[in-house]
Amino acid sequence: MSNPSTTPARTKKRNLAIGSGVVAAALLFGWFSYSATKPEATASGPSSSDAVAEVSPAPQDDTYAQLAKLARRDAKDPLAQGRADAPVVLIEYADFRCGFCGKFARDTEPDLVKKYVDAGKLRIEWRNFPIFGEESEAAARGAWAAGQQGKFWEFHAAAYEEGAKEKGFGDDRLKALARQAGVADVDCFVRDVASEDARKAVSRDQEEAYGLGATSTPSFLINGRPIAGAQPAETFTQAIDAALATAAGGAK
Template sequence: MPSSPPPPSAASPARKLAAIGAVIALVVAVVAIAVAVGKAVEGGRDAGRTGGPEAAASVQPQEDAAQQKMFDRLARQTTRREHGDPLAVGRQDAPVLLVEYADYQCSFCGRFTRETQPELIKKYVDAGTLRIEFRNFTLYGADSERAARASWAAGRQGRFWQLHDELYAKTRKGDALAEDELVRMARASGVTDLGRFRTDLHSAAADRAVKRDQDEGYELGVQSTPSFLINGRPVSGAQPTEVFTQAVEDAAARAAKNRAAAK
């Protein structure tokens, strides 16, 4: 899994200090919940993933009030639920929200997209339980940033997820993400106005959208991709699908319990 600190120009000193605090908070959270991975990871990890670089995941922690308060704060920080968001899939009021921070040159992000995301959509998004919101968190420089702007530009024509999946169909790096290649993939993804696509790709609005996602990740202390929050609880790396399904089930159960208690 790629790992890289933000470039010096990416944040102000105050933001860097906030990010350091967020890193500490997230590390504490992951350490506190790592013991909960247990059988979900042991039973779900196949031989091809054993010893891989994926980080520990959060599954079903026995948490105290302070931890729950922290998870709730993370959820408030990252939840957008914007109407018509082209980088989101699922009901706006779904009880469970999965936020993904990813880079298009990240092979482990591609693994999640190919192996786990279709199962989550079929089982939870289509049932109205889960909403997925994607964040462009670029780690590999200009090629990643160009791909991120391209995916946003495709979203302007309602084809974000189609280009997203095409970009992750296999690992693409460097020249494979040149502008002409991105235009070719956009065409294959159903983007009809390619002139507008090129204009949007180079627009200030695209830069702002990608920077918004990037700044959010830095402020949380995201250091590697893919990184996820499920109702504020961190899951790091391309974990087995079973880890994500367990996390979604647990989050849905907690949300139902909270709704019942509020009545």
């Protein structure tokens, strides 16, 4: 799990309020961040039982219900995959320069897509959360721009390939990633990357994450339950299965 140095501007953003559940969410994310990085966890990596505990604290049903409302469920959202009415929504706040985000994208997410998204049980909604400087911001705008041509997830895959982040996210590199992703109109892509719409879209996602108290990447919400860091795959499958069971119970 990665986190940047703190700046006054970022500190101000972290104090943004987006609802009555924000204070509780900030405490939850802070606790999960500590749990994911405490010495006994980093020494050998969190065990599956530890990881499950990190998403199963004392009941916070009201908070989780409020945070679950952050799911946009927009069927036309190019930065999402899965049915808009899926019973479970996983929101991911991530940075393309984050190595742990890349690990999740390569090692865990594809299996979640096969097991849950393709079955109509899970929706994944991406939130750009650039926290590592100008190239993070540029990559986030590039991802958004690729999405305007229906190629967000292809860009996402290209940007998270092993060794991709080491090549940087300068202007030429973004164009190369767009071509690799199959973006049809690269000139339009370049204009979109530099557009005010791109900046506003990225800022919206970023401020949402800071408002929740997230200070590191990747951070997740699964039907409102926070998970911090690229936890073992079992953490996600068990959290999704629990959310599915809860959703099924509520539907009876």
